[in-house]
Amino acid sequence: MDAPPHARSFPVSAGILFGLGLGGFFDGIILHQVLQWHHMLSSWYPVNNLRNLELNTLWDGIFHSATYVFVILGLYILWRAAHRSHLAWSNTMLAGTLLIGFGLFNCVEGLIDHHLLGVHHVNEQAPHSHWLYWDVGFLVWGAAMLAAGWRVLRAGRRDMAAAAGGPGA
Known part of the structure; x- marks a missing residue:
């Protein structure tokens, strides 16, 4: 006897949460730490003294903690789904949901932090007149x-x- 369709469905939310977490980790690890283009609050509190560096480092850690929660939630949903009998797995759907989550992270984080709040910009090492280009590029990358x-x-x-012999999505 086959499992009902809702029990066989691919855990889309797990992939999106993993993508959100991976997008946040990429931003925090590569842009904040490795390239040091910006920190969480570096437009409001430039990293030009120890106190501002400490404040930015704290908020970078809070940011990383939030992205970690996304990954844990994604893992929890995937784990629960993996225990269902006859779960339909799809590498294509996993790749798609990861891209959706990563792109969603870039779009939301880019709109809120870069444009609405202005807490930081993608590449604060570039000349100030170029910041908007980097910020828009980040949004375009996310939308793509x-x-x-x-x-x-x-x-x-x-x-x-x-x-499965059924109609397409």
């Missing part, structure tokens, strides 16, 4: 991942529906 993820997810749903 979001769009690509959506297309890949739809393709995965169509593939799974075809394999």
Whole structure:
């Protein structure tokens, strides 16, 4: 006897949460720590003295903690789904949901932190007159991942529906 369709569905929310977490880790590790282009509050509190560096480091840690929670939640949802009998797995849908989550992170973080609040900008090491280009590029990159993820997810749903003999997504 086959499991009901809702019990076989791919855990989309798990992939999106993993993508959000991975997007945050990429931003925090690569842009904050390795390249040191910005920190969490570096537009409001420039890293030009020890007190501001300590404040930015604290908020970088809070930021990393939030992205860690996304990954833990994604893992929890995936773990629960993996214990269902006859779960339908799809590498294509996983890739699509990861791209959606990563792109969603870039779009939300870029709009809120870079444009609305102005707490930091993507590359504060570049001349100030170029900051907007980096910030817009970050949004375009996020939107491209979001769009690509959506297309890949739809393709995965169509593939799974075809394999199950049902209509496409």
